Amino acid sequence: MKTPNPHPVGQSAPDRAPEDACRHIQRIQDAAALNMVLYAFCELRLADRLAQGPATGPELADWLRINADAPDVDVSKLERFLGVAEAGGLVTRSTQGYELTTAGRTLDSSAHGSMRPGVMWRGTDLSRMAMASLPSTILTGKPSALQGASGLYDCLQRQPAADQRTFDEFMSRFSDRIASHVATCSFRHIEGECAFVGKQYVVDVGGGRGTLLAETLRNHAHLRGVLVELDRVADEARDHLATAYPDLTGRYEVVNGDMFKEVPPRPQAVYLLSRVIHNYGNDQCAVLLKRLASAMGESGPGAELFLMEHVLPEDPQMEDARLHPSHALDMIMMALTVGGQERDLFALSRLLTDAGFILPAAEAKPDLPAGMTLVIARINPDASPPR
Ligand SMILES: C[S@@+](CC[C@H](N)C(=O)[O-])C[C@H]1O[C@@H](n2cnc3c(N)ncnc32)[C@H](O)[C@@H]1O
Numbered sequence: 001m002k003t004p005n006p007h008p009v010g011q012s013a014p015d016r017a018p019e020d021a022c023r024h025i026q027r028i029q030d031a032a033a034l035n036m037v038l039y040a041f042c043e044l045r046l047a048d049r050l051a052q053g054p055a056t057g058p059e060l061a062d063w064l065r066i067n068a069d070a071p072d073v074d075v076s077k078l079e080r081f082l083g084v085a086e087a088g089g090l091v092t093r094s095t096q097g098y099e100l101t102t103a104g105r106t107l108d109s110s111a112h113g114s115m116r117p118g119v120m121w122r123g124t125d126l127s128r129m130a131m132a133s134l135p136s137t138i139l140t141g142k143p144s145a146l147q148g149a150s151g152l153y154d155c156l157q158r159q160p161a162a163d164q165r166t167f168d169e170f171m172s173r174f175s176d177r178i179a180s181h182v183a184t185c186s187f188r189h190i191e192g193e194c195a196f197v198g199k200q201y202v203v204d205v206g207g208g209r210g211t212l213l214a215e216t217l218r219n220h221a222h223l224r225g226v227l228v229e230l231d232r233v234a235d236e237a238r239d240h241l242a243t244a245y246p247d248l249t250g251r252y253e254v255v256n257g258d259m260f261k262e263v264p265p266r267p268q269a270v271y272l273l274s275r276v277i278h279n280y281g282n283d284q285c286a287v288l289l290k291r292l293a294s295a296m297g298e299s300g301p302g303a304e305l306f307l308m309e310h311v312l313p314e315d316p317q318m319e320d321a322r323l324h325p326s327h328a329l330d331m332i333m334m335a336l337t338v339g340g341q342e343r344d345l346f347a348l349s350r351l352l353t354d355a356g357f358i359l360p361a362a363e364a365k366p367d368l369p370a371g372m373t374l375v376i377a378r379i380n381p382d383a384s385p386p387r
Contacts, residue, residue, distance in 0.1 A: 034088050038107075039123045041085055042116045044068060047100060047107035056097035057082060113176035117169040124163045126155065130335035137335050145335055152279055152337045153230060168236055171208040175274070177370045179215035182272070182306065195304050195376070196220045201266035205259050205292065206276040208233060209240040210252070213272070217248050225252035226266060228259055260284070263291045265298035274308040275372075278329070281339020282351065289355030296379050304378055305357065311373040312344040325371045348375055356383035 016024055041047065049055065049063050057079040064073045082098055085091050090104040100108070106115040121127060130145035137143045149155035156164055180186070185194035196202065196216065203226040204213040213225045225248075227237055234256040241248065255264055263271070271292055277285045296303040310326040326342040333340035343351070349359055357377040368374055 034084075035122075037081070037084050037088055038090070038119055040081065041090055041104075042107055042119045043123065045109065046085075047090075047104055047116065048109050050091065050098060050100045051105065051108040051110070054094065054096040054099045059097060114173050117166055117173050120166050121163075121170040124159070124166060126159055126163065127332075127336070130332065134331065134335050143335055143338065146338070150338070152340070155336075157232065164232065165236075168209055168233060171275075172211050172240070174370065175208065175211035178274075178308065178368045178372055179212050180219075181368050182212060182274075182308070182374070183216040183219040195270055195306070196223060198302070199223060199268045199270050199304075201226060201269035201299075202272065203228065203264065203266055203269050203295075204272040204274070205263055207272065207274070208237070210237045210245075210254070211240075212274055213252065214241055214245040214248055216272075217251055218245070223251075224266075226264055227252065227254045228257050228263065229254065230258070231256050259291065260287055261291075263295040265295040267300055269296070269299045269303055271296060271299075271303070271305045272308070273305060275310070277307070277348075277351070278309055278333055278342055279337050279340040281341070284339065285351050286355055289351060289357070293356040293379055302378075304376060305352075307348065307352070307375045307377060308368065308372050309348060309375070310342055310371055311348065312342050314344050314346065345373070345375070352377045353380070356380050 044064065045067070046060065049060065049067070055063065057075055060082075061073045061075045061078050064070055064078070082091060085104075086093060086098075089101055090107070091098045092101055093099075105111060106113070107119065108114060109116045126145060130143065133144045137145075146152070146155045147158075149158060156167060159167075183196075185196065196219075200223065202213060202216050202220075202223050204210065205228045207213050207227045207229060210225075210227045213227050217223055217225045227234070227241075229237055234254050238254050241252065241254070257264075259276075273292070277288065280288070292305060296305065310329050312326050312330065313324050330342040333342060352359060352375070356379060358380040359375060359377050
């Protein structure tokens, strides 16, 4: 199935006047430089320090000398850097020194839903190499950053342990931002009973460290949970859940498994699939969704799938659609996965209906925080059983 171009012919944004055109290119280039400022701010853990209270340039330099084990910190370079961080909206200055702005506070590693792991992930060798190799990915059709690995997760397995943890931490902190909305069914456009009422199980497929699952279990005392993950992440999930959610002990199981081969059936279940299918091409998605449909067929009537993705905007005339966050992610998927891509609602719906689902809430399109969209699907009773 071909994904429609998000910018159909004749609907491009209006062109710029010549004097604005160079400024536009300059702004894109500058955003790349500011991205490095963001990375350095996180790498140096300046938000962690400033979350404790304001500090002057010399105080921050002293803190770095000790905490970054860097006796030669250059105060004037640090202050120049902080001036750019101020212009970029990460800090403000008062008589007491530098303070975090609201945006700067999201970079504190202990903040709920911290953005720091995501920034650090984009700074890993693998991420940088992937974006740098975009031209060759286009020219050869192959994401050269994967260096012969069969896909992102195979490649991740070969990365330094610290980078693997950064990726998992990034996923987990991102889940923090949507978990309470999903767990409480707080969707802006869907009315009626929460999908978890009257269910017995929630099964999170490719659920990372289990944040989404755990928040759902906490909000619904009658539910039991299952997390399906690859070996390496499953071990991390067990540690994370035991440490961060000791109150849930005995209510969940972590299953080491390959979701393309088996998805465990559970009675009366809601299945969660969050940010998984954007890692794969349409053929692999079809295999996975059929596995899910088959498990849900055994789960009994009322089984539901919550599919959560960063959906490409459908209307290119929308102001935000010209450069939507899902466009950047789409390029990352192109450079870092085999066939992975962001999709618009039309393409997601096609994948689901082809695999034997119906979308009772297709019109609802509830938007989750962090630019995510939730699509709710059920088994189509009239479809032939998935093979
Ligand atoms: C992009 S992450 C999303 C994690 C989580 N669902 C979230 O939204 O934060 C995709 C997850 O799928 C897991 N995964 C990838 N391939 C898998 C497979 N074949 N079987 C089970 N899990 C897999 C990865 O380990 C990773 O944790």
